[in-house]
Amino acid sequence: MGRISTQSAGEVSDEALLGALADGDQQAVVAFVRRFQRRLFGLAVTLVGDSGIAEDIAQEAFLRIFRHASIYDERRGSVATWALTITRNLAIDSLRVRRAIPIPSEDRVFFELVSGYRLPEEAALVDEDARRARAALATLPLEQRRSVVLATMYGRTAAEIAELESIPLGTAKSRLRLGMARLRTNMTRLEVQ
Amino acid sequence: MSTDQIDPKACAAIREDLSEFALRLVSGRRRAEMLEHLQTCSKCSAQLEEDVLVADALLALAPEIDPPLGFESRLAKRLGERSVSLRRRRIRLAAMAAAAAVAVLFGFGIGVIATGHTSGGPASQSANLTEARLVSGGRAIGYVYLASGSPAWMFMSVGDANWSGTVWCEVTSTSGNVATVGRFDLIQGHGAWGVPLKDSSSHVRSASLVDAAGVTLATARLTS
Numbered sequence A: 001m002g003r004i005s006t007q008s009a010g011e012v013s014d015e016a017l018l019g020a021l022a023d024g025d026q027q028a029v030v031a032f033v034r035r036f037q038r039r040l041f042g043l044a045v046t047l048v049g050d051s052g053i054a055e056d057i058a059q060e061a062f063l064r065i066f067r068h069a070s071i072y073d074e075r076r077g078s079v080a081t082w083a084l085t086i087t088r089n090l091a092i093d094s095l096r097v098r099r100a101i102p103i104p105s106e107d108r109v110f111f112e113l114v115s116g117y118r119l120p121e122e123a124a125l126v127d128e129d130a131r132r133a134r135a136a137l138a139t140l141p142l143e144q145r146r147s148v149v150l151a152t153m154y155g156r157t158a159a160e161i162a163e164l165e166s167i168p169l170g171t172a173k174s175r176l177r178l179g180m181a182r183l184r185t186n187m188t189r190l191e192v193q
Numbered sequence B: 001m002s003t004d005q006i007d008p009k010a011c012a013a014i015r016e017d018l019s020e021f022a023l024r025l026v027s028g029r030r031r032a033e034m035l036e037h038l039q040t041c042s043k044c045s046a047q048l049e050e051d052v053l054v055a056d057a058l059l060a061l062a063p064e065i066d067p068p069l070g071f072e073s074r075l076a077k078r079l080g081e082r083s084v085s086l087r088r089r090r091i092r093l094a095a096m097a098a099a100a101a102v103a104v105l106f107g108f109g110i111g112v113i114a115t116g117h118t119s120g121g122p123a124s125q126s127a128n129l130t131e132a133r134l135v136s137g138g139r140a141i142g143y144v145y146l147a148s149g150s151p152a153w154m155f156m157s158v159g160d161a162n163w164s165g166t167v168w169c170e171v172t173s174t175s176g177n178v179a180t181v182g183r184f185d186l187i188q189g190h191g192a193w194g195v196p197l198k199d200s201s202s203h204v205r206s207a208s209l210v211d212a213a214g215v216t217l218a219t220a221r222l223t224s
C-alpha cells in the first residue's frame, strides 16, 4: 500500500521528525505541527463538519501523537497515515457521540471525489498517494464510489448511507463491500505498476 | 477453535459488515459479536487487515485545510497543561492508594494480588494500579482502575449514572484498536465489575461504556 509522505525535497523525513519528537526535541514539536496541521484539521473538519469540533479533534490527535511518538511502528504504515488514522478514529468517535451528521452533498471534497472532477486550485496539492487513491476510486462504479467515500471520509455507516440515499440497507452494505473489495484489487495493481 | 471448524454461513454474515468494522463504524453488541468471530477466524481476520489498509490508504485524499487562527498557540497551551499534570503525580499517588482500597472493597483485590504474584515479588509492589474518572457529559459517574500484570485486569465502578440496564465496555488501545471486553448491568445507575484484559494494560488508552445502540455513554481516559 502506498505511503503518504508530506515533506518536500531537502527537508527532514517524517520518520526522522517523529524520532526527534520522541526524544523530546521541542523544535521538532513545532516543525511537526506545522507540517501536519493542515492535513489533520482538513480530515477532521471533513468528518465532523464543524470547525470548532475539528480543531479540538486535531489538537487531541497531536497530543496523542506526541505522547505515543516512541511506539510508532513504521511497518504499520507511514507517519502521515498513522497521524491521519489517529485523527480519523477520534473524529468518528466524536460523530458517534454527537449523532449529528453534516450533509455531505454540498461539500466540495465530496463532490470532487464522487464526480472525479478535480477543482483546479486543489490539483497542485495532490501528492503521489492521493493520486493513487484517486485513480483507484475512479475505477469504481459511481454508486460504489459514493458509498466508499461516505464511509471512509465521512464516517457514515451503511444504515446512514441507506437513509441518506433512500436505498435498502442490503444495497448500501453490498455497495460498500464490493467497492472496498475492488479498491483492494486496484490498489495492489497500481502499487505493482 | 480452529478456522476450519467455523460455519461458512457465520463468515458470510461477518463479511457483510467487515468493511464497516474496519472503518470503526460498527459498535455495541454487533461489534462484540464480530470481535468474537474474528478472534477465532483467521480468514475473516486477514480480510479485515486488507480492508484496514485500503481505508488507511484512502486517508491520503483528505483535503488540506488551514486550521482556525490561533490553532498553534492553543495547542501549545494544551501541551503545557500536560506537563503540569505530570507534576501532579505525587498527589495522584494518594488517589491511587484510595483506588486500591476501593478495589479491595469491591472484592477485586484478590484478582489484583493473584495477577501480581505471577511476575514474582510482593503483590502490593507489583500490582501497579492506574485510576481514571469515568466521565459522562462532563460529569464523573464512576471510576476505572487498571491493574498491570499478565493478564492485566480492568475494574469499573459506576455509582451515579442516569441510565440503567445492559451496557458494554469498550477498551481503546493506544494504537486505536477498539475491543469490547465485557457487558454488565447497571441497576438504578449503580454497578461494578472486573475483567481480565487480553492485551497488556500499558496499551490501554481509554475505556468506554456503550449502550446496545452503540452510543457511548461514558468514557475514562487512562493515560500512561
Ligand SMILES: [Zn+2]
Pocket: B006, B010, B011, B012, B014, B037, B041, B042, B043, B044, B045
Ligand atoms: Zn470467518
